[in-house]
Amino acid sequence: MIHQPPAGARDLLPLDVTQKRWIEKRLRPVFEGWGYHRIITSTVERLDTLMAGGAIAQSTVIQLQEREEDSPLALRPELTASIARTAVTRMTDTTFPQRLYYNANVFRRSKNNSHNSQQEFYQAGVELLGVGGLLADAEILLLLQDCLQSLGLHQWRLILGESGLTRSLLRIFPEPLKHKVREAIAQLDRLTLEALPLTPEQQERALFLFDLRGRPEDVLQRVGQLELEPGERETLENLKSLIDLLEESARSNGSTTVAPILDLSLIQSLDYYTGIVFEVVSETEFGPQSLGQGGRYDRLLSLYHPQGEMIPGIGFALKLENLHQILLQTGQLPTTTPATQTLVVPTSPRAYAAAFAHAQTLRQNGEYLPVELDLSPYSSQSAVRQYASDRGIAQIAWIEGEGKAEIEIVG
Numbered sequence: 001m002i003h004q005p006p007a008g009a010r011d012l013l014p015l016d017v018t019q020k021r022w023i024e025k026r027l028r029p030v031f032e033g034w035g036y037h038r039i040i041t042s043t044v045e046r047l048d049t050l051m052a053g054g055a056i057a058q059s060t061v062i063q064l065q066e067r068e069e070d071s072p073l074a075l076r077p078e079l080t081a082s083i084a085r086t087a088v089t090r091m092t093d094t095t096f097p098q099r100l101y102y103n104a105n106v107f108r109r110s111k112n113n114s115h116n117s118q119q120e121f122y123q124a125g126v127e128l129l130g131v132g133g134l135l136a137d138a139e140i141l142l143l144l145q146d147c148l149q150s151l152g153l154h155q156w157r158l159i160l161g162e163s164g165l166t167r168s169l170l171r172i173f174p175e176p177l178k179h180k181v182r183e184a185i186a187q188l189d190r191l192t193l194e195a196l197p198l199t200p201e202q203q204e205r206a207l208f209l210f211d212l213r214g215r216p217e218d219v220l221q222r223v224g225q226l227e228l229e230p231g232e233r234e235t236l237e238n239l240k241s242l243i244d245l246l247e248e249s250a251r252s253n254g255s256t257t258v259a260p261i262l263d264l265s266l267i268q269s270l271d272y273y274t275g276i277v278f279e280v281v282s283e284t285e286f287g288p289q290s291l292g293q294g295g296r297y298d299r300l301l302s303l304y305h306p307q308g309e310m311i312p313g314i315g316f317a318l319k320l321e322n323l324h325q326i327l328l329q330t331g332q333l334p335t336t337t338p339a340t341q342t343l344v345v346p347t348s349p350r351a352y353a354a355a356f357a358h359a360q361t362l363r364q365n366g367e368y369l370p371v372e373l374d375l376s377p378y379s380s381q382s383a384v385r386q387y388a389s390d391r392g393i394a395q396i397a398w399i400e401g402e403g404k405a406e407i408e409i410v411g
């Protein structure tokens with residue numbers, strides 16, 4: 001059926017694009033203000049690049065039909081893997097840290113495979129490559145906060161986890177069970193978790209992990225009571241330092257940010273994270289809505305590096321559709337496409353060339369304020385005025401045969 005788009009595809013009409021650009025225009029100066037440079041990577045990647053390190057399940061990737069002898073290709077479901085690949089294979093003579101940002105579409109097949117669910121999404125995000133540690137983690141979280149502030153969003157919470165620590169606390173489970181426990185926690189599925197064949201000790205640990213979220217000081221204290229290995233204690237200390245630093249930065253900035261929710265049961269569906277993981281959630285009348293997510297991935301780049309060199313990385317992606325929805329509710333987005341400034345109307349065929357010339361002069365003088373030509377030569381003056389007023393056009397330039405322009409301000 002040639003009149004239908006493929007299932008799950010998206011067409012953005014001019015007003016959608018105007019609103020999307022409103023969001024992008026606010027994010028770009030924030031990214032650039034923090035020293036990030038835009039990168040554009042290929043929409044199509046090799047399947048093995050996208051899935052390196054178990055980053056994403058094959059079932060959620062949209063594959064492309066290729067010749068059998070070629071390695072399978074797919075549409076990118078996210079950008080971190082592509083940027084990691086590009087950074088270590090194409091930007092070899094650059095020094096770290098690298099600060100990169102993007103604004104691009106991604107494609108994901110919905111899990112339940114339902115025919116019409118959306119498969120194309122837009123993300124704006126950043127990757128900070130080549131630096132680990134407290135300061136880099138804090139930079140990314142403060143930048144994320146700055147992005148949301150620049151969009152005028154205040155009703156959101158940061159949920160912060162630590163994938164290394166969570167993985168480590170899961171180590172008491174034997175392999176096939178560990179995966180199931182992890183899945184049930186990731187899906188917040190308590191019933192499945194309780195039904196798993198676990199020993200009483202394992203069950204206690206599973207439920208302990210499941211409920212490990214709340215005010216940072218409470219969660220840190222609860223984990224601190226466990227018998228931890230030195231590495232785990234150190235991670236816990238780092239997490240505390242990060243939370244303190246975020247709070248202190250907010251205070252010295254004079255802003256009153258709400259403390260993050262510390263959630264050591266936070267498990268992201270992407271499996272390349274090695275350190276902090278986080279999600280930004282907005283409270284809406286329909287329940288919480290995720291606005292973006294990210295985390296630290298210190299092993300991913302080594303998978304693409306020719307010598308397997310370890311290069312740390314951290315970043316986040318904001319979900320533009322969800323931001324769009326929230327911003328529509330707050331009434332901040334433009335409700336019309338940008339109006340034309342001047343409608344240039346040739347009053348006779350002899351004025352056609354002069355009309356084009358006049359319009360061009362206006363465009364060049366007016367720093368490309370939109371100027372459009374009236375293309376229906378026989379429309380009456382009242383029809384022209386009606387058209388201009390309907391479209392919110394500020395003025396009409398009537399062009400006479402000899403090129404003279406008479407300006408009329410539209411009432």
Ligand SMILES: N[C@@H](Cc1c[nH]c[nH+]1)C(=O)O
Pocket residue numbers: 077078079080125126127270293294295296314315316317
């Ligand atoms: N690429 C991740 C987000 C992210 C960026 N950097 C690190 N994580 C996603 O799409 O969920």
